[in-house]
Amino acid sequence: MMNKIVMATNNANKLREVREILSPLGIDVISQAEAGISCDPEENGSSFSENSEIKAEAVYNAYAEKKHENIAVIADDSGLCVDALDGRPGVYSARYAPKGQECARLLDEMNDIPDERRTARFICDITYINGYGMDFHFEGICEGIISREKLGENGFGYDPVFMYGGRTLAEMTAEEKNNISHRAKALGSLYKFLKERQGE
Numbered sequence: 001m002m003n004k005i006v007m008a009t010n011n012a013n014k015l016r017e018v019r020e021i022l023s024p025l026g027i028d029v030i031s032q033a034e035a036g037i038s039c040d041p042e043e044n045g046s047s048f049s050e051n052s053e054i055k056a057e058a059v060y061n062a063y064a065e066k067k068h069e070n071i072a073v074i075a076d077d078s079g080l081c082v083d084a085l086d087g088r089p090g091v092y093s094a095r096y097a098p099k100g101q102e103c104a105r106l107l108d109e110m111n112d113i114p115d116e117r118r119t120a121r122f123i124c125d126i127t128y129i130n131g132y133g134m135d136f137h138f139e140g141i142c143e144g145i146i147s148r149e150k151l152g153e154n155g156f157g158y159d160p161v162f163m164y165g166g167r168t169l170a171e172m173t174a175e176e177k178n179n180i181s182h183r184a185k186a187l188g189s190l191y192k193f194l195k196e197r198q199g200e
């Protein structure tokens with residue numbers, strides 16, 4: 001197994017989270033910028049797994065072309081699926097409303113939806129491509145309920161309207177969210193997978 005992995009992201013928070021989780025395995029996670037790669041492929045897949053694969057493959061191929069060698073790559077894609085909206089915003093979560101207005105728009109769109117039909121889930125898919133170009137997927141799901149109002153100041157995106165165990169994710173500390181979040185669960189599965197292959 002390679003002990004260096006490129007993360008296909010320019011998001012410093014995601015990079016830090018992945019670094020923290022994989023560092024006990026002696027794996028060095030570097031950003032695509034640190035690897036000398038700049039690419040921003042169109043995320044035009046119809047599922048989270050298609051989109052994370054598009055991002056991972058773009059970086060894997062760009063690296064191989066530039067450096068004439070292969071390197072392992074991680075990419076993730078995530079979003080919110082609301083049952084009463086037939087799974088929307090789903091893969092369009094980042095584009096559903098202007099940044100900072102996604103919660104207000106969601107509450108507005110769900111104004112007439114009664115409490116018992118406000119179920120939703122965050123989904124995260126991670127693609128890992130190993131040094132031989134083989135793809136592996138790891139999914140994490142966090143089930144919850146869309147609240148009636150924005151609550152809490154922490155987190156980002158839809159956290160202030162996503163209730164888990166009686167509180168929104170924005171009312172939790174980062175550590176509390178990391179115990180239950182879709183991204184943490186997917187990363188936990190990736191960690192287990194890589195740990196089992198150490199020494200191969």
Ligand code: IMP
Nearest residue numbers: 076077078079080093094156157158159
């Ligand atoms: P991406 O995975 O960076 O493409 O992000 C997809 C979008 O889903 C984000 O811009 C957020 O709007 C939303 N999202 C994904 N994960 C979370 C989360 O943990 N909390 C709140 N919103 C999230």
